[in-house]
Amino acid sequence: MREISYAEAVAEALSEAMENDPRVCLLGSYFFGLSPRRVLMDELKEKFGPSRIQDTPISEIGIAGIGTGAAMAGLRPIVDIATASFIFQAWPQVVNEAANAFYMSGGQTRVPVIFHILHGLRGGGAAQHSHSPQAMLWNAPGLQIMLPTSPADAKGLLRTAIHSDNPTVFVDHSLLFEVKGPVPDGDYRVPFGQGDVKRVGSDVTLVATSYMVQRSLQVAAKLSAEGIQVEVVDPRTLVPLDKETILASVAKTGRVVVVDECHRSCGVAAEISAIIAEEGFSSLKKPIKRVTRADVPVPFSRVLENAIAPTEDKIEAAVRSLVS
Amino acid sequence: MREISYAEAVAEALSEAMENDPRVCLLGSYFFGLSPRRVLMDELKEKFGPSRIQDTPISEIGIAGIGTGAAMAGLRPIVDIATASFIFQAWPQVVNEAANAFYMSGGQTRVPVIFHILHGLRGGGAAQHSHSPQAMLWNAPGLQIMLPTSPADAKGLLRTAIHSDNPTVFVDHSLLFEVKGPVPDGDYRVPFGQGDVKRVGSDVTLVATSYMVQRSLQVAAKLSAEGIQVEVVDPRTLVPLDKETILASVAKTGRVVVVDECHRSCGVAAEISAIIAEEGFSSLKKPIKRVTRADVPVPFSRVLENAIAPTEDKIEAAVRSLVS
Amino acid sequence: MLPNLPRDEIKDIFRRCLLIRRFEESLIGLHREGGSFGHFHVYIGEEVTGAVAMRMLQPDDKAFTTHRNHGHLLARGADPGRLLAEIMGKATGYNKGKGGTLHALPGELGFLQTSAVVGGVIPLAAGAAYASKQMKKDFVSICLFGDGALEEGAAPETFNIAALWSLPVIFLCENNSLGLGERKSSDYSGSTNAARHLNELVTPYGIPSRVIDGTDAAAVHQAMSEALNRARAGKGPAFIEAQTYRWAGSKPLWPDLLTGITDLTMAWDKGKIPQEHRQWHEKQDPVLRISREILEAGHLSREQILELDSEVRSEIGKGVLFAKESPLPDPQSAFENIFA
Amino acid sequence: MLPNLPRDEIKDIFRRCLLIRRFEESLIGLHREGGSFGHFHVYIGEEVTGAVAMRMLQPDDKAFTTHRNHGHLLARGADPGRLLAEIMGKATGYNKGKGGTLHALPGELGFLQTSAVVGGVIPLAAGAAYASKQMKKDFVSICLFGDGALEEGAAPETFNIAALWSLPVIFLCENNSLGLGERKSSDYSGSTNAARHLNELVTPYGIPSRVIDGTDAAAVHQAMSEALNRARAGKGPAFIEAQTYRWAGSKPLWPDLLTGITDLTMAWDKGKIPQEHRQWHEKQDPVLRISREILEAGHLSREQILELDSEVRSEIGKGVLFAKESPLPDPQSAFENIFA
Ligand SMILES: Cc1ncc(C[n+]2csc(CCOP(=O)(O)OP(=O)(O)O)c2C)c(N)n1
């Protein structure tokens, strides 16, 4: 199979979708942030022109609402919010209009819109540019949430999202752009609600999302050399969530660490932990550990950012604490 | 001690604070929503006039920001958002300006502002007027969160909030307004971060917040007749959280149900459950149960609203499932 | 004034006005009887705006409305029974009881969202217009909202974009704050805007605007014609401010039939107008106004007016019966329709 | 033109301009050398606006600024060393390394928030003005923001309220989009506004406005005087749009010293001006412009200008040294200052 980067896989999915369906279009074009990969967006713009890839004013609530309303009327827009922190500006449209429309209309209004956000600690983003709002979004029913971690997942999940009639948040992370991996040819899709065991192991389960999957794989590789076999479970989508894959892994290992980049309280790790504490309790041999961003606004200086981040060191320590 | 209603206790706290400190003022005046208790606000307006109780345009982000900026400059404003769902309009100011200011300034800018919101299922509020955003707010470090459940707590916590130099969200519930109880005289305060055991019991711990404390007390009274002794723990503030009181109760009972009105995923109950699964694991005899609002946008019709709500029936069933 | 339209069309407009008025009156009555259907808002006092404007839309035009939607839905042809059933939370309602008054949505009539968030529909409506443009369709999008929505930042953000992208959207702002001062106490809110003329808020963006008397059918027709022509010709958005007086029965809590069940004979028999609310009955009530105009123009006689009214009343009566007899939804249906 | 001020004050303005320019040049240099301090924005091209405006404030006036804050902070007296230390994430920085370039805040100088959220400071600044009014104080509040912030809904919401409540706030919008078209590709954004004249966005609210050349010291001084007088007299808000050309070195990624280290002799020796960026050096660069004006007015000689410059450079040099030698914060300090 071809090996390409995550960023290329995303760009391919966008390009193919726009070729195949004139209703697919982009509102906002900082998909690859200010990373070197933004040349991929320049290429797409070259190819599709401004009528399909529309630059916008700095008006997140306006643009998110326009994308949502356009979806209601039959378009299939992808709204690029870029830095995840600014989806807060669009919050009323995302969580109170897009998320509710299908339900509160009694199943009449479909909202095939995608909101794309770049979340997480990116080094120097400081307090106002580093949010991971996926936990808050998960608390707003009616939104699908995808967080791919490999090139193949990114392309396959994005395809599923584009064909879905529901609003989807594409929770992306710029530190994944350069991750390389095999990507199948053809119109494959990765279904929502199907987790993926990214590494098999028997001693401890690491449930991780987004960029934390990469960190967890590093830790697993390191500990494997010492004979600690870590299983890395990547849910890939939060809504819908594949509880079965998570619980099956916990049933096998009896030990679990949940790793996630949201702030700790009411973060993604809290939900996964609570599910296990309720539905997987009988297989647990040890307390459920969480490794998350601390409940601290993100400081600017790298040494400080590191101190509050879910780093490999902290993941490793958590795993060790369960097997010692 | 005097017995007064929750709404009266809140009104007293506001009135006394405005009398004692000219810097205390209100932006927005739907504190008691459209409930009959809104006459209390009319009385306050009579007493203090429009210079202290300022009506506002329908501009939540503007008003929340003005309250925040005023606090930075030395005022002690109470911003009344009224229906909690509309704090989403103010989200960028609340979670990205007010919450971060003290930290990101390295401890320079203090933000003694209070945001008041009326959360929860109120019967017929439907999808867009029924939010309980306290979980999302808990995921935004830098905000204090208080959720009183009795007249004495309401007055005492509000006093603490007014004297605090930190931004505080007063998570209020209109179904509490008529709750009556004793309220001490004088300038007592209820400290933040000190939970309260609202009923002592030995068999099962119910950790509940806001209006769910009232429901839990009903269930506890009922089950007590059958010999099931339920302990009801009310954290009273989420930030800071009194983990000790929760964990001590769990250590005693070994069985716990967390009850909360947020949507389930990444809700307040998820966090409390995750804390217990990590720090109270060794005392657990049974899985940790959650009774929450389901992950469904709130439907209008009462029969439907009831189906997704954390009702007394569901709380009772959860408790029973742990003792059978 | 009446628009220059054939008698049948005038009659149709009038019929829609009556339908709305009688619907709202019945609703208030039902609530009095003890119906529990949450906080609701009525369209009394604004009937002419909705009745004239909505019937000018083509079937595939898209519409977005707010908490004060009953009149818009009925004017575009919503079934009073199904609407009432929705307001009463019944399974037969347009939204299967999931929306209620705040979100009632007859999707088959081209309504895409009824949002109770002030300002919520403004970007959405521009979005539907964007879809029309992108998909090279002919439909236009109409956004119905109150004066209060202009206090929300979502409004100007959208005006800017709609203007930049020349979107085929009509912003129909129903300013029902006439006769009110600034918002008082815990009263129902009136416009709290530093702008003396609300329409000037769109002027800097180059969006053309009209300020009209929302009880003047000819003015509504004229302003809508211009806006629709403009939108269909690809010339971009337009803004209409339709001014109406705030009906005395709009209370912060529940609407109250302070002006009584409308007595159409007041249109020709001034002696019937009581001293209380005289202004309303003589000048502000759009239903009485259009009745007088129709009489004067000779389109309908007094008897014909009363006959039409009794037809409408019996239609509403049937709707009330339908709604009352409709079943509540199955509680399990609460878990359906979360995702498509 | 120069404002009609004593020589000392003109010299002081000039000094602040130079301080800002040399600071930003050094910063770009440090970044080139491999300093890792996150994405930053420089104030090159806008020095005159900040230098003139900020020194007109009283000590207890409150100020709010954005991602493009360095010039504002330095103009009001920030210590270059501590500012640079903050940008480098050092413990000695104004925010103890917690803010960085995006949030650098010398609180002791009356800055209350440096927000990197576009539009974020607009309500905050109005809030400080509200506090002044409520507490019957004399201080005014100044809100510094870019043209892009006018695309955010928080701006008009605030304009409305500031006007309604007559708040003593000055909205100083630095429009640095001159010479740019609409936002291009993944380029750094320029104003994307349907309003031809940005100041007209505040007109409907009754807020007076001035559009000025932000490189014209006299114009800045005049507009600020008016606005300050108005605010202090309790007459409410004012809006100033200070227009400047976008400096060529403003890149989407990192600023790039495309126009070179500023050579002040170009102010009097046209021959030194290279062909590339000729427009900049001849017309747009506010530092060269004010140098020429000062020379012409006879306030300083060429030599005095160069001497002042070298004083400034050595001050910046000391700051650089201070910042470089400062320690990184203790990692544990990340857990301090969450709450007061
Ligand atoms: C964002 C938001 N803030 C506040 C409210 C509460 N609210 C409901 S209706 C209303 C007044 C709306 O006035 P207007 O838009 O003029 O509509 P009208 O009711 O006058 O037709 C308010 C403030 C809301 N629904 N949404």
Ligand SMILES: Cc1ncc(C[n+]2csc(CCOP(=O)(O)OP(=O)(O)O)c2C)c(N)n1
């Ligand atoms: C709410 C929000 N949306 C988007 C961004 C990303 N962003 C950072 S600076 C900028 C451009 C700001 O332009 P302007 O306000 O004119 O300031 P300038 O940089 O030109 O001085 C953008 C879009 C942001 N910081 N905040």
Ligand SMILES: [Mg+2]
């Ligand atoms: Mg109105």
Ligand SMILES: [Mg+2]
């Ligand atoms: Mg700019």
